Amino acid sequence: xxxxxxxxxxxxxxxxxxxxxxxxxxxxxxxxxxxxxxxxxxxxxxxxxxxxxxxxxxxxxxxxxxxxxxxxxxxxxxxxxxxxxxxxxxxxxxxxxxxxxxxxxxxxxxxxxxxxxxxxxxxxxxxxxxxxxxxxxxxxxxxxxxxxxxxxxxxxxxxxxxxxxxxxxxxxxxxxxxxxxxxxxxxxxxxxxxxxxxxxxxxxxxxxxxxxxxxxxxxxxxxxxxxxxxxxxxxxxxxxxxxxxxxxxxxxxxxxxxxxxxxxxxxxxxxxxxxxxxxxxxxxxxxxxxxxxxxxxxxxxxxxxxxxxxxxxxxxxxxxxxxxxxxxxxxxxxxxxx
Numbered sequence: 001x002x003x004x005x006x007x008x009x010x011x012x013x014x015x016x017x018x019x020x021x022x023x024x025x026x027x028x029x030x031x032x033x034x035x036x037x038x039x040x041x042x043x044x045x046x047x048x049x050x051x052x053x054x055x056x057x058x059x060x061x062x063x064x065x066x067x068x069x070x071x072x073x074x075x076x077x078x079x080x081x082x083x084x085x086x087x088x089x090x091x092x093x094x095x096x097x098x099x100x101x102x103x104x105x106x107x108x109x110x111x112x113x114x115x116x117x118x119x120x121x122x123x124x125x126x127x128x129x130x131x132x133x134x135x136x137x138x139x140x141x142x143x144x145x146x147x148x149x150x151x152x153x154x155x156x157x158x159x160x161x162x163x164x165x166x167x168x169x170x171x172x173x174x175x176x177x178x179x180x181x182x183x184x185x186x187x188x189x190x191x192x193x194x195x196x197x198x199x200x201x202x203x204x205x206x207x208x209x210x211x212x213x214x215x216x217x218x219x220x221x222x223x224x225x226x227x228x229x230x231x232x233x234x235x236x237x238x239x240x241x242x243x244x245x246x247x248x249x250x251x252x253x254x255x256x257x258x259x260x261x262x263x264x265x266x267x268x269x270x271x272x273x274x275x276x277x278x279x280x281x282x283x284x285x286x287x288x289x290x291x292x293x294x295x296x297x298x299x300x301x302x303x304x305x306x307x308x309x310x311x312x313x314x315x316x317x318x319x320x321x322x323x324x325x326x327x328x329x330x331x332x333x334x335x336x337x338x
Contacts, residue, residue, distance in 0.1 A: 041247075043247045044247060045096070045097070047243040048117070049083075050070075051118045057069060057070040057083065058087070061114070065107070066111065068111070071110045072099050075109060075110055080096040088293045088294040120163050123294070126295055130285060130291075131297075131298040132297070132299050135276055136269060136273050137273070138269075139305070151284055153288075154231065155228060156236065159233075159234050163239070164238065164334065167337070167338050168235045170318075174233070175215035177215060178317040179214045179215075180259050180305065180323055180325075182209070182259035182326075183327075184278070186207060186299060187208065188204065188205060188294065199283075200279040201246065203282060205246060210238065210333065211323065212231060213237065214230055216307045249328065255328030259304065260324040261321060266304045271327070281299060319337050
């Protein structure tokens, strides 16, 4: 059973500290991050993005605060990856762990209170953003669709990526029917092609809380059901606040999942109710096209979305609404609308 969020984050931070404690704080700086090996999976780490003056850099969440990786690199004259994209796509997990060990031993000037952090985007340039449609039986039912026999794949583009606590500027010039979709996000850490389902988790770097924000009139009322255009408008993919490495999530197929609008619970389910679970999705997608480090997968949303309500009950999202999403103990993603 999932622990409560506070205990999880405390234990995750402690696990991260234990994982990095073995690295000698007095050791000489390691080689540049790329030398660590592309595809080496981060372990024992809960990461976030710190935004300063429009520039996003990596932070490591610990029980004592957030390690500012950019500041720690300068202090210790190291070259740990400074973005999650770089960590996943170029390598550097060992260097980052080594840096975190040094920062934990000498925190002055490199550890921030998380309350002082402005969150940046966790991802800027994933090679692929793969989304899964109708992946909970009750969601398919409420949408008036048959339960799919194979995963329904569509995509978003990088312009949709948005951080924790973003304010989404609703594009009311092109759409009027805005809807929420809380989802578990899977982050790929190794090149995956023709992967067996039993081996799928060996290719997963970690997980995040996410929202597949949607414009339903564009998605469902245009000729041909334009799923892509209804899903990939600017800021329509909030993710965060954390990336949690896969080793800290014992079972991604058994996580409570919930979405709240202005404090009212709208979606409440569990990833155990996925039609196609995390392992199957990674395997299935990799049979059709390769997945690469840094690619992300939105795994589908549970029932309770606005489009699934009777027409006389559909009150579409509007400026001023506040959305909160949680998946297991990965951290609560919040954003508002303007």
